[in-house]
Amino acid sequence: MTTAKQGDTVRIHYKGTLTDGTVFDTSEGRDPLEFEVGSGTIIPGLDAAIPGMTVGDEKTVNVPAEQAYGPVNDQARQAIPRTDIPADIPVEVGTQLQMQTPQGQVVPVTVADVTDSEVTLDANHPLAGKDLTFAIQMVEIKAA
Secondary structure (H helix, E strand, O other): OOEOOOOOEEEEEEEEEEOOOOEEEEOOOOOOEEEEOOOOOOOHHHHOOOOOOEOOOEEEEEEOHHHOOOOOOHHHEEEEEHHHOOOOOOOOOOOEEEEEOOOOOEEEEEEEEEOOOEEEEEOOOOOOOOOEEEEEEEEEEEOO
């Protein structure tokens, strides 16, 4: 039986939950997630759990924030004058927007706070600072 190792392409079903049990993502009802083990295309803590698994294996993996989306970076929050945001752009707390850096890179942001004079935008990943749990099942292994 083939055992997953670095460089293999694998397909897994997964359910990701927060420490309080809230599901934040799942492959249920979709195709399994396919990726190359060790390629850096998924979060490090989940990637590290794959080597050694065989098809049909199931496991639960606890991934600390540092091995997931990292800690919350306070410098990724920026208050800007409300007048700098076009009137047709919604600015309710929780609204997801996109900004463009001076270099042309598109950055997703979330409206974190709104006052009469300022809107605070947060460029942290929504799961930054959170410990995650994944229930995974190995579906397929394509050896490198």
